[in-house]
Amino acid sequence: MKIAIVGVGAMGSRFALMLKHSSNEVTLIDGWQSNVEAIKAHGLQADFNGKHVQSKMPIYALDEVDQLQDYQPDLIIAFTKSNQLDEAFQKAQSLISPQTYVLCLLNGMGHEEILEKYVSKEHLILGITMWTAGLAGPGQATLFGNGNVELQNFAAVDKDFALEVEQVFAAAGLNPKYSDNVSYSIWRKACVNGTLNTLCSILDCNIGELGQTKESEALLKTIIAEFAAVAAHEGIDLDQAEVFEHVTETFTADIADHYPSMYQDLIKNHRNTEIDFINGAVWRRGQEYGIATPYCALITQLIHAKEQLLNK
């Protein structure tokens, strides 16, 4: 399959390497100049489960997309951060023909509202992933552990292409599943990020260390209850006990040593975070629906305050 990846940070690099390794034609597009230069010079490099891998792939800066006039990908995978998605697709929109599909696996909620400006509902595929990834530097990913992908067409349309993507991902070892209720999965995953990503960032710890604190149980349950109240208003009936179990399973799983992507942004790289698409989205929607979400409000404000202190 002809696949373009827009956003070649940690996760974009993982998917690029795994999809290229299984013989897909992968083209990379990214806005971070030193990353683009490093990949142009040395290819994409990674510590992949302890083994060094290196793979040459065409890469273009977002400002160079006009050089790709005759290039028409079958699939574009969005792997920017939520807060970069709109600007990246504004710059990359010339790649989207009426045949192109866009798959969004970003953490958080509301990305379809942004992507619908650039691709038709019928060609939008939404999903989530439990794969993890980090960056050791420009063009150098750190890829450990296992994960999976859930995806589903956004509109109720013919799912042939999405099933083809499922097959291509299966051949790449990405453990995909065509979901029959991806909206539920997106809320469920948002609960993972709304607890682990935020609390690890505020407490400056990894997932396993968070799980060792006595307070984690009550914090998780309260945050999940706020997500569930807002989700219920949108017709999604989150099973809070199952979601709590799903989140706490990570405390002893092979991602226990992982510092969540929000931690990598805020604490490691002093960059702004995706908080407005996670707890911030729950707080905002709660205000609209008349539902109190005091923990999400406090967490959103603390993360924004930390962004201001660190990202001067």
Ligand SMILES: NC(=O)C1=CN([C@@H]2O[C@H](COP(=O)(O)OP(=O)(O)OC[C@H]3O[C@@H](n4cnc5c(N)ncnc54)[C@H](OP(=O)(O)O)[C@@H]3O)[C@@H](O)[C@H]2O)C=CC1
């Ligand atoms: N990392 C993880 O383990 C997981 C992440 N996700 C989700 O996947 C999506 C992509 O996340 P992830 O791959 O972690 O994102 P990254 O931050 O690694 O990369 C996203 C983009 O940020 C820019 N960037 C990254 N690092 C730097 C830096 N040090 N300095 C300047 N710019 C930089 C690059 O583009 P540009 O220059 O255009 O800004 C890059 O394409 C997010 O929605 C995330 O929540 C989901 C599951 C796990």
Ligand SMILES: CC(C)(CO)C(=O)C(=O)O
């Ligand atoms: C790996 C996981 C689930 C940790 O919260 C994640 O999605 C992230 O790091 O953003």
